[in-house]
Amino acid sequence: MNRKNLCQVALPLPLKKFFTYSLPEEYDSLPSGTRVLVSFGKRTLIGYSVEGEGEKVEKVKTISAILDDKPFFNPELFFFLKELSNYYLAPLGIILKNSYPSGLDPQLKKRYTLIPGAENSQDEDISKLVEELKDGSKSYTTLKAKFGKDTDKIITKSLTLGVIESLEYFEMKRRRIALDRIAVLKDFEEIEEEAERNGLTKYHLKIIDAIKKNPEPFPKAIDIAKTAKSPHHYIQDLEKLGIIELFDMLPQKLPVKKSSIILNSEQKTAFEKVCQSLSRSEHKTFLIFGITGSGKTEIYLNLIEKAIADGGRAIYLVPEISLASYLSKRLLERFGSNVSILHSSLTEKERVRQYLRMKNGDAKVVIGPRSALFSPLENIKLIVVDEEHDSSYRQVEHPFYNARDMAILRASLLKCPIVLGSATPSVESFYNAVETKKFELLKLTERVQGAILPEVEVVDMRKVYAETKTKTPVSPILEEEIKKSLEKKEQIVILRNRLGYSTFILCRECGKSIKCSSCDISLTHHRKRNEMKCHICGKRENVPNKCPYCGSQSIHFLGEGTEKIEDLLSQKFPYCKIGRMDRDIIISAKDYEKLWDDFENKKIDILVGTQMISKGYHNPQVTLAGIISADFILSLPDFRSSERTFQLITQAAGRSGRGELKGKVVIQSYFPEHYAVVAACRQDFEQFYYNEIKYRKMAGYPPAMALGRIETKEKREENALQKAAQIRNFLEKKWKDSCRILGPNPAPIAKIENKYRYQIFVKAKSRMKLHSIFEDFINSDFSKEIGRTIFPDIDPASLM
Numbered sequence: 001m002n003r004k005n006l007c008q009v010a011l012p013l014p015l016k017k018f019f020t021y022s023l024p025e026e027y028d029s030l031p032s033g034t035r036v037l038v039s040f041g042k043r044t045l046i047g048y049s050v051e052g053e054g055e056k057v058e059k060v061k062t063i064s065a066i067l068d069d070k071p072f073f074n075p076e077l078f079f080f081l082k083e084l085s086n087y088y089l090a091p092l093g094i095i096l097k098n099s100y101p102s103g104l105d106p107q108l109k110k111r112y113t114l115i116p117g118a119e120n121s122q123d124e125d126i127s128k129l130v131e132e133l134k135d136g137s138k139s140y141t142t143l144k145a146k147f148g149k150d151t152d153k154i155i156t157k158s159l160t161l162g163v164i165e166s167l168e169y170f171e172m173k174r175r176r177i178a179l180d181r182i183a184v185l186k187d188f189e190e191i192e193e194e195a196e197r198n199g200l201t202k203y204h205l206k207i208i209d210a211i212k213k214n215p216e217p218f219p220k221a222i223d224i225a226k227t228a229k230s231p232h233h234y235i236q237d238l239e240k241l242g243i244i245e246l247f248d249m250l251p252q253k254l255p256v257k258k259s260s261i262i263l264n265s266e267q268k269t270a271f272e273k274v275c276q277s278l279s280r281s282e283h284k285t286f287l288i289f290g291i292t293g294s295g296k297t298e299i300y301l302n303l304i305e306k307a308i309a310d311g312g313r314a315i316y317l318v319p320e321i322s323l324a325s326y327l328s329k330r331l332l333e334r335f336g337s338n339v340s341i342l343h344s345s346l347t348e349k350e351r352v353r354q355y356l357r358m359k360n361g362d363a364k365v366v367i368g369p370r371s372a373l374f375s376p377l378e379n380i381k382l383i384v385v386d387e388e389h390d391s392s393y394r395q396v397e398h399p400f401y402n403a404r405d406m407a408i409l410r411a412s413l414l415k416c417p418i419v420l421g422s423a424t425p426s427v428e429s430f431y432n433a434v435e436t437k438k439f440e441l442l443k444l445t446e447r448v449q450g451a452i453l454p455e456v457e458v459v460d461m462r463k464v465y466a467e468t469k470t471k472t473p474v475s476p477i478l479e480e481e482i483k484k485s486l487e488k489k490e491q492i493v494i495l496r497n498r499l500g501y502s503t504f505i506l507c508r509e510c511g512k513s514i515k516c517s518s519c520d521i522s523l524t525h526h527r528k529r530n531e532m533k534c535h536i537c538g539k540r541e542n543v544p545n546k547c548p549y550c551g552s553q554s555i556h557f558l559g560e561g562t563e564k565i566e567d568l569l570s571q572k573f574p575y576c577k578i579g580r581m582d583r584d585i586i587i588s589a590k591d592y593e594k595l596w597d598d599f600e601n602k603k604i605d606i607l608v609g610t611q612m613i614s615k616g617y618h619n620p621q622v623t624l625a626g627i628i629s630a631d632f633i634l635s636l637p638d639f640r641s642s643e644r645t646f647q648l649i650t651q652a653a654g655r656s657g658r659g660e661l662k663g664k665v666v667i668q669s670y671f672p673e674h675y676a677v678v679a680a681c682r683q684d685f686e687q688f689y690y691n692e693i694k695y696r697k698m699a700g701y702p703p704a705m706a707l708g709r710i711e712t713k714e715k716r717e718e719n720a721l722q723k724a725a726q727i728r729n730f731l732e733k734k735w736k737d738s739c740r741i742l743g744p745n746p747a748p749i750a751k752i753e754n755k756y757r758y759q760i761f762v763k764a765k766s767r768m769k770l771h772s773i774f775e776d777f778i779n780s781d782f783s784k785e786i787g788r789t790i791f792p793d794i795d796p797a798s799l800m
Contacts (some may be wrong), residue, residue, distance in 0.1 A: 006060065007040055009047040010093035014398075016778060016789025018050050018092075030066065030293075033073035033096075034312065037065040046105050048072075048096045067106070077376055079774060080410045084680035086410070087771070088794055089778050090399030090786070099374035101351040111167045112155065113137035119280065125154045126163055133587055137167060142726035180246040181218040181645070182235070188212050191243055203230040204237060211244070221246060243537050246408040263302065267295050270442040272304050277417035278306055278381060285408055287388075287433045288421040290444030290656025291683060293451055293618070295423045297327070299649045300384045301334055308338065310409040312381025312416075315368040318423040320541050321345045322592040323615050324368050328385075330517045331367055334449045338364040340475055343373045345588050370395060370403040375408065383411045387428060388420035389647055394797035398787050402795060423654055423685070424647040427696065430689050432702040448656070454625070454656040454663030456681045457481075460672045461629075474568060478626045478666045482606070486576055487634070489625040490661060491599070491624040492606045494611050495652040497630055498563045499526035499582055503559030509552035514544065520751040526584065527567075537753045565628065566608045571605070581609030616790050618657020627652050627667045638799045639701045649680035674711055700740070700763050706770040708762040709796040710777070711790055712746065723789065730780060731762065735773050739764040748800050758800075770794065 007030050008018040021038055023030060023337045030036070032051040037044060039061055046067070073096070074083070079097055085092040088230055114133045125147075132146060134136060144151045158164045186194070191208055206228040209217060214227070225232050238244045263271060270288055277284045290296045304314040316331070318324045322345045331339045340354045340363035352738065357363045359376040366375045370393060385393070385404050393403040404420065411418035420429055420439070433441040459475045468476075473496070485492050504522035505514045513522045514536035523532035523541060532541045546553045552587075560568075579595055586592045598604050600619055607613060630652065633645045649667060657663015669677050677689035697704040710727055714720035724744030731741050740763040747757035766769040783788055 008050040009045045009049050011045055012093040012097035014091055016091050016331040020060055022060045029610050031071045033071035033078035035067040035072050036063045038063055065346045080413055084406050094399055103348040103352040111137040111139050112164050115165050124752050126158050128746035129154050129158055139535055140152055180221045183218055183245045185245055195208055203234045206230050207234055213681050257333055261298055266444045267299050269298050274417055276305055283412045283415045284417050285439045286419045286442055287449040288431050288442045289425050293447040293658045294424045294444035295448040303382055304365050312379050313377040314365045315375055316384045316692055317372055318386050321391035322612055325592050328367055335365055340366045342368040375405050381416050383407050383418040385420045387422055388424045389424050389426040398791050400493055400793045409678040424650050427643055427692055428703040451658055453667045453683055456665045458672050459668045460786045461668050461670050473628055475668055481624055484626040485798045486794050491621045491776055492624040493622055493655050494608045494626040496562050496628040497560040497610050500561035501560055501563040505554050506558050507547035507552055508554040512549050518754045520749050522596040538548050555761040569606055576605040578606045579604040581612050605666050618658055623661045623663050624655040625653050631669050631671045634671055642692055646676040646680045650683055706764045708770050708774055709793045710760045712758045715754040715755055720756040720758045724760055728760055738769055
C-alpha cells in the first residue's frame with residue numbers, strides 16, 4: 001500500500017502514540033485536525049488526523065468515515081493543543097477530545113437486528129423479540145417502549161444465544177428547544193404582515209399570539225407551545241424566518257455600550273504599556289500586581305475594547321464558573337452580543353451554540369474558566385488571566401495541565417500580549433517578574449474612587465480560649481464588630497473555608513473519627529440534610545447514633561463549617577438575613593447569580609461562605625470582613641500552604657471597604673505570628689514574597705527548582721508501593737546524577753475511591769531537564785500503565 005494513502009490518527013485513549021489507518025479511496029491526503037470515525041478493536045471511536053504519512057504496517061484498517069469537510073480545528077488551535085500535549089506528555093487524542101463540547105460529536109447508537117437462520121426459539125420472550133424484529137432493525141428506545149423493564153434481560157439473552165446482533169452507528173444529537181427562551185426580533189405589526197406574506201399556518205399564528213400576550217420579556221418555548229397548543233417545531237420555523245430568536249443564556253442581538261469610567265493615572269500607565277505590544281502584535285507577558293479594589297478589571301475591559309477595535313479577538317480567563325457568571329454581566333453591558341460565555345455549568349446545547357458562535361466568527365471575546373482557553377476564535381490579539389494565582393486553573397485529573405501557563409504558551413504562539421492579574425500573585429509569577437525578568441511588572445498601589453484599604457484587627461484565638469474557657473468559632477471581638485455594622489445597616493462577609501456543619505465526628509471512647517469507607521478522610525456532617533458526606537468522592541452516609549468501631553454512644557460532632565457558622569450567627573442575630581455561599585448551596589451559575597443579586601440588593605445582611613466569597617467581587621456596601629481560621633491551611637503538608645494562606649486571607653479582606661464607606665477586617669488566627677498571617681494583615685505581598693522565596697530556594701521547591709510527581713494508584717496498598725518502588729529504581733538507574741528523587745511515600749490522603757496512593761517526587765534544576773526525565777519514563781516499559789495506575793504530573797499544583 002502506498003504510504004501516501006496512510007494517515008496517522010490520534011485516538012482519545014491513555015496512550016501517547018498515534019495509530020495508522022488507510023484513507024478511503026477518494027482521498028489522497030487528510031489535513032491535520034479533521035475528525036474521523038475508525039474501528040479500534042471491537043469499538044468504534046472518533047479520532048483526529050495528525051500531519052505526516054502513516055507508518056507502514058501490516059493489516060491496516062480503513063477509516064470508516066471522515067466527519068468534517070474541512071479540519072474541525074483551525075491550524076493555530078491544533079498546533080497549540082499539540083504543544084500542550086507535548087509539554088505535559090499527555091495523549092493528544094484525549095487533549096483534543098476534551099477541548100470542545102461533546103455535543104458537537106455524533107453520538108454512538110445501537111440498533112438490533114435478527115441473525116438470518118436463527119429465528120426459531122422456544123423461549124417466549126425471545127419469540128416476542130423475533131416477531132418485533134421481523135420487519136427490520138429496531139433501536140433500543142423502540143424496544144424499551146415495547147418490552148419495558150424486561151428489555152435488557154431479553155436483549156442480553158438473545159445476544160448470548162446468537163438470535164440477534166447489535167449494529168453500532170453514529171448520529172448527531174437532536175436539538176431540543178423546550179427550555180429555550182424566545183426573543184422577539186420585530187414589532188408585532190411587522191410580524192403579522194410577514195405572516196400573511198409567507199402564508200403561515202394556524203399553528204404559527206397561535207404561537208405568535210401566545211408570545212404577544214405573554215407578560216414575560218423572554219418567555220420559555222415550552223410555555224408558549226403549551227399555551228398555543230402547538231408542536232415545538234413551529235416555533236423553530238419562526239426562528240428560521242427571522243421573526244424570533246431562541247436562546248438559552250443570552251440573545252445574540254445585544255448592543256455595544258461605551259464605558260463612562262475614566263482610568264486613573266496608574267491604570268492608564270498599565271493600559272498604555274500593554275497597548276504598545278497590542279499595536280505591534282508582539283508577544284509579551286505582563287503581570288498586573290494591584291491591591292484589592294485597584295481597578296484591574298477596568299484595565300482588562302479597556303484592553304479587550306482596544307483589541308476588538310483593531311480587528312482582533314480576545315480570551316478572558318477567570319478561575320471559577322461563579323466568577324465567570326458575575327463578570328459576564330459587565331462584559332455583556334460593554335460588548336453586547338460580541339461576548340461568548342463558555343463553562344461546564346451551561347447546558348450541553350448552549351455549550352455547543354457558544355462554541356459554534358466562536359468558530360463561525362460571531363463572537364469577539366470569550367469569558368470562562370479553563371475550557372475557554374481552547375476557544376476556536378481566530379485572529380486572537382489579547383489573552384487575559386484574571387486572579388492568575390488561583391489553583392482552580394490547574395486541571396486536577398489526568399491529563400494534568402495549568403491553564404495559566406498554557407495561556408502564556410498560546411499567546412507566545414499567537415505573538416500577542418497576555419495580561420496576568422492579581423492582588424496576590426503566585427510566587428512563580430512574581431519570581432518571573434522581579435528575578436528572571438521574563439514578565440513585565442505593572443503595579444497598582446491605590447484603590448479606585450478614593451477608597452482606602454480597610455483597618456485590620458487580629459484576634460489571637462489562643463488567648464480567647466484562655467480567657468473564656470470555651471472554644472467559640474466567633475470571638476467576642478468579631479461579634480461586637482458584626483453588631484456595629486448591622487446597626488449602621490451595612491453588610492458583612494464571613495469567610496470559613498470548610499463545608500458542612502461539623503468537620504468531623506469523634507468517638508470519645510475509642511478516639512477514632514468516622515471516615516469515608518472509600519477514602520482516607522473524615523466524613524463531614526451536614527445537619528440540614530441529616531447526613532455525612534465525603535467531599536472527595538461524594539459518598540453519603542447516614543448520621544450514626546453510636547460509634548461504628550466500638551459501639552459507644554459517646555460520639556461528638558466537632559469542628560465548624562459554613563453551615564454551623566450560619567446557624568450560630570442566626571441565633572446571635574435573629575433579626576437579620578443571613579445567606580450562605582458554598583458548593584452545597586451554589587450548584588449552578590444561576591444559583592450564584594440569584595444569591596449575589598440578593599446580596600447586592602441588600603436582601604442579605606451577612607454572607608457566610610468558603611473561598612467563593614473571596615474572589616474578585618465588588619460590593620461597596622460591605623464594610624466588615626470576618627475571617628475564621630483561614631490559617632488552618634498552614635498545617636497541611638504542602639510547600640504552598642503559606643502561599644495559599646496569605647492569598648485567602650488577603651483576598652477575603654479585600655472585599656471590605658471598596659466604596660466610600662470605611663472598611664474593617666477581623667482575622668481570627670491560631671498562628672498570628674506566622675509570616676504569612678502577618679503579611680496578610682498588612683496586605684503586604686512583597687513582604688510575604690521575600691520570606692517565602694527564601695524558604696523555597698533553601699528547600700529546593702518551585703520556582704527555584706522544577707518539580708514533578710509520579711503517583712501510583714492501586715486497590716491493594718502493597719501493589720501501589722511495589723509499583724512506586726519499581727519506578728524509583730528505574731529513575732535512579734538512569735537519572736540519579738541529574739535530579740533528586742524523593743519517595744516513594746504514601747500520599748497525605750493515602751486512599752481515594754478505594755485506591756491506595758503512593759507518590760514519588762523528582763526535583764531538577766530546570767524544566768527542560770525534568771521534561772527529559774519524564775519523557776524517558778513515559779516511553780519506558782511503564783507506558784501501558786500511564787493514565788491507568790500511574791499518573792505523571794509536571795509542575796504539580798498540590799502535594800496532597
